[in-house]
Amino acid sequence: MSLPKIEIDVNKIRKNTEYLTTLCKKNHIQVAGVTKVFCAMPEVVEAMIHGGIAYIADSRIENLKPFKNYELPKILLRLPMISEAKRVVEYADISLNSELDTIRALNKEARQAKLKHQVILMIDLGDLREGFFGKEDLYATIRETMTLDHIEIIGIGTNLTCYGGVVPTKEILSKLVTYKEEIETDFGIKLKILSGGNSSSLHLIEKGTMPEGINHLRLGEAIVLGRETAFGLSIDNTYEDCFRLQAEIIELKSKPSLPVGEIGMDAFGNKPSFVDRGIRKRAILAIGKQDVSISDLIPYDREIYLLGMSSDHLIVDVTDSNNDYRVGDSLSFTLTYGGILSTMTSHYIHKYII
Numbered sequence: 001m002s003l004p005k006i007e008i009d010v011n012k013i014r015k016n017t018e019y020l021t022t023l024c025k026k027n028h029i030q031v032a033g034v035t036k037v038f039c040a041m042p043e044v045v046e047a048m049i050h051g052g053i054a055y056i057a058d059s060r061i062e063n064l065k066p067f068k069n070y071e072l073p074k075i076l077l078r079l080p081m082i083s084e085a086k087r088v089v090e091y092a093d094i095s096l097n098s099e100l101d102t103i104r105a106l107n108k109e110a111r112q113a114k115l116k117h118q119v120i121l122m123i124d125l126g127d128l129r130e131g132f133f134g135k136e137d138l139y140a141t142i143r144e145t146m147t148l149d150h151i152e153i154i155g156i157g158t159n160l161t162c163y164g165g166v167v168p169t170k171e172i173l174s175k176l177v178t179y180k181e182e183i184e185t186d187f188g189i190k191l192k193i194l195s196g197g198n199s200s201s202l203h204l205i206e207k208g209t210m211p212e213g214i215n216h217l218r219l220g221e222a223i224v225l226g227r228e229t230a231f232g233l234s235i236d237n238t239y240e241d242c243f244r245l246q247a248e249i250i251e252l253k254s255k256p257s258l259p260v261g262e263i264g265m266d267a268f269g270n271k272p273s274f275v276d277r278g279i280r281k282r283a284i285l286a287i288g289k290q291d292v293s294i295s296d297l298i299p300y301d302r303e304i305y306l307l308g309m310s311s312d313h314l315i316v317d318v319t320d321s322n323n324d325y326r327v328g329d330s331l332s333f334t335l336t337y338g339g340i341l342s343t344m345t346s347h348y349i350h351k352y353i354i
């Protein structure tokens with residue numbers, strides 16, 4: 001197997017998904033499996049499907065494309081670009097929306113394609129990323145959207161803990177339930193989906209305070225990392241190590257911990273600083289910033305220390321390790337969410353399903 005590589009344990013992905021979809025089902029909530037962090041790699045998506053997700057959800061059309069003929073409905077998570085409206089109606093059954101001009105463009109393309117495109121209208125409950133802010137704009141949009149014959153409003157949703165870091169509470173999500181009731185009364189329509197957020201909303205289920213009526217969550221990180229994202233806590237009965245990165249040692253030498261000579265700038269224009277720990281055994285690994293950020297790597301060997309990274313090199317202090325590393329050996333890491341995102345996106349990292 002070629003290095004550097006990321007190994008993906010799809011059995012663990014399936015089990016994490018099963019646990020979370022079962023938990024949500026008990027609370028009358030359907031799960032949209034969010035696939036963007038692993039670029040919707042088909043084997044991993046399949047594992048999520050076996051684990052019981054009800055929708056495939058991704059922020060990019062490129063990632064949804066291969067699943068065109070799958071039975072599960074596809075949701076486009078990022079607000080559509082008007083310039084991609086044609087592809088949106090072709091590859092996504094449902095999209096999240098907050099702009100009337102975009103919905104009009106989707107309607108036009110859906111008419112061309114002789115199909116009906118479904119939309120979930122996003123309401124900003126304070127996190128200040130996407131969504132209608134206040135009722136006036138929302139109501140004007142619903143009024144006009146109802147006149148478009150190739151668009152169906154199937155629900156409303158919200159997104160939290162993404163930009164503003166706002167933690168979902170019973171009070172905040174109850175506002176979404178209230179919006180739904182008022183819209184149904186005021187417009188005489190039925191909203192079948194009430195999408196209450198992402199992995200940061202899971203803690204409400206655990207506490208038993210998820211408002212009645214929320215029937216849909218969009219889960220990514222909770223499935224791939226076994227973590228909820230309101231407080232960053234591990235979820236019991238789930239695996240945190242579905243993804244494992246390995247990189248190879250290309251140099252292993254004892255060197256001083258202080259550079260020799262006048263200190264100017266490093267490869268990225270920053271002036272580095274150092275602590276003198278004397279002569280240390282240092283390994284260089286063949287992986288760099290082009291693949292992943294150093295702060296996203298969590299070494300399995302707890303006795304090693306990550307010193308720094310340039311575009312293609314990771315420098316590691318292995319002096320205190322109990323392992324007798326040799327050139328050609330590889331070191332293993334688990335990853336943060338950002339680490340999975342960047343390594344799965346890197347062309348240089350080989351991906352293996354186990």
Ligand SMILES: *Cc1c(COP(=O)(O)O)cnc(C)c1O
Pocket residue numbers: 034036059077078159197198199200218219220221222229
């Ligand atoms: C990425 C994304 C999600 C999934 O978030 P997680 O924290 O990974 O569960 C849900 N909804 C939207 C709109 C997203 O962009």
